Amino acid sequence: MTDLHARLDELKQLGLHRRMRMVSGPQGPRVVLDGKPVLLLCSNNYLGLADHPRVREAAADAAMRWGVGSGASRLVSGTMTIHRRLEERLAEFKGSEACLLFGSGYLANAGIVGALAGRDEVVFSDELNHASIVDGCRLARAEVFVYDHGDVDHLEWGLSQAHGRGALIVTDGVFSMDGDVAPLAEIVELARRYDVRVMVDEAHGTGTVGPAGRGAVAEAGVGDEVDVIVGTLGKALGSYGAYACCSAELVAWLTNAARTLIYSTAPPPPAMAGALAALELLAEEPRRVERLQRNARVLRDELAREGWDTAGSSTHIMPLIVGDAELAVRMAEAAIDRGVFAQAIRPPTVAEGTSRLRVAVMATHGRDELRQAARVLARAALKVGVRPAAVAPLAAVQSTRAGLGRPFDVEAPEPARRAA
Numbered sequence: 398m399t400d401l402h403a404r405l406d407e408l409k410q411l412g413l414h415r416r417m418r419m420v421s422g423p424q425g426p427r428v429v430l431d432g433k434p435v436l437l438l439c440s441n442n443y444l445g446l447a448d449h450p451r452v453r454e455a456a457a458d459a460a461m462r463w464g465v466g467s468g469a470s471r472l473v474s475g476t477m478t479i480h481r482r483l484e485e486r487l488a489e490f491k492g493s494e495a496c497l498l499f500g501s502g503y504l505a506n507a508g509i510v511g512a513l514a515g516r517d518e519v520v521f522s523d524e525l526n527h528a529s530i531v532d533g534c535r536l537a538r539a540e541v542f543v544y545d546h547g548d549v550d551h552l553e554w555g556l557s558q559a560h561g562r563g564a565l566i567v568t569d570g571v572f573s574m575d576g577d578v579a580p581l582a583e584i585v586e587l588a589r590r591y592d593v594r595v596m597v598d599e600a601h602g603t604g605t606v607g608p609a610g611r612g613a614v615a616e617a618g619v620g621d622e623v624d625v626i627v628g629t630l631g632k633a634l635g636s637y638g639a640y641a642c643c644s645a646e647l648v649a650w651l652t653n654a655a656r657t658l659i660y661s662t663a664p665p666p667p668a669m670a671g672a673l674a675a676l677e678l679l680a681e682e683p684r685r686v687e688r689l690q691r692n693a694r695v696l697r698d699e700l701a702r703e704g705w706d707t708a709g710s711s712t713h714i715m716p717l718i719v720g721d722a723e724l725a726v727r728m729a730e731a732a733i734d735r736g737v738f739a740q741a742i743r744p745p746t747v748a749e750g751t752s753r754l755r756v757a758v759m760a761t762h763g764r765d766e767l768r769q770a771a772r773v774l775a776r777a778a779l780k781v782g783v784r785p786a787a788v789a790p791l792a793a794v795q796s797t798r799a800g801l802g803r804p805f806d807v808e809a810p811e812p813a814r815r816a817a
């Protein structure tokens with residue numbers, strides 16, 4: 398039996414121990430954190446919709462009309478009208494034929510990968526994909542080829558080795574801890590050539606990038622060639638739950654094969670109504686997305702002025718790579734002391750040696766607040782002895798593939814992989 402006390406001590410010694418902090422009030426641009434007022438720079442409430450009056454009201458009305466819980470899996474006690482309405486609206490938003498709701502983004506990814514790839518098949522997964530995709534790969538029991546982050550040459554090499562067993566390429570659209578965007582045009586081109594499906598997780602792209610916040614897939618203009626777009630309702634859309642936008646046939650298949658849909662209670666009506674209201678607001682007020690993008694530019698420029706290389710981020714998510722896990726925690730604490738809450742992200746969420754503060758901008762931040770935050774982060778770095786300019790940008794940090802399933806047993810010869 399695992400000695401939990403010893404394991405927790407070990408985590409503390411390695412700087413990897415996690416604990417929850419108490420936030421009072423909603424996820425606004427400013428919160429009270431463990432009793433201290435701070436600027437919130439690590440929430441995924443990107444558009445400020447989680448606490449928008451219309452979203453709150455819609456959720457409250459839905460609770461009165463349909464109740465709080467949905468009672469059972471939709472395959473057991475029937476789908477509710479609010480689920481269907483939201484699916485229709487999401488399909489329209491993403492330009493897909495159909496849509497299927499899931500309990501959360503984690504459940505969607507964990508269930509869909511296995512529904513689209515089985516034992517004798519191969520899944521191709523970017524090495525920086527979210528943990529829910531990694532777990533989906535594990536559950537699928539397919540062979541997993543983990544390609545170097547965003548490296549289409551490496552991906553192509555993997556596809557060429559699969560000899561017809563390739564089933565699925567899966568990637569984040571906007572990467573959750575790095576804020577860069579997957580090379581989607583090249584990925585769909587390879588998928589077409591090697592006859593495999595493509596699944597893109599738009600958890601951080603929906604509401605934040607692309608025309609009217611439709612996501613990275615829409616931005617790349619490849620909506621017709623991506624088989625499944627997954628997204629969460631829990632980030633820019635301010636609610637909870639998730640969706641898969643795809644063909645009607647794929648929806649029918651997932652309804653029969655995605656175990657995390659079949660064996661889990663349907664998402665609650667208030668969350669569905671909240672997401673519907675958020676989608677309405679997104680359509681009515683496209684300037685929210687523009688404000689988010691403008692705020693991201695303001696903060697990125699200010700951080701650059703302070704010497705930070707934000708490692709290829711082009712979006713509202715920016716990694717301040719520190720390297721050492723304990724140092725990242727100390728820097729985050731020093732920033733909180735000075736009034737800015739940016740969470741330290743450590744292994745296993747990110748690779749060894751790439752611990753960081755993950756900074757996430759919201760549309761509701763003020764420009765001056767962001768300028769001030771950049772200065773606070775610089776002072777926090779100085780306080781703990783991190784010199785931004787001296788930290789290797791992400792691309793130069795050796796990645797690890799620990800825990801990402803079983804890559805092919807043949808490694809690509811280095812020169813061929815790196816030739817282009």
Ligand SMILES: Cc1ncc(COP(=O)(O)O)c(C=O)c1O
Nearest residue numbers: 501502503527529573600629631
């Ligand atoms: C890229 C990505 N996919 C999926 C998820 C999971 O979504 P949810 O929070 O709805 O479970 C997250 C984060 O939570 C994420 O960052």
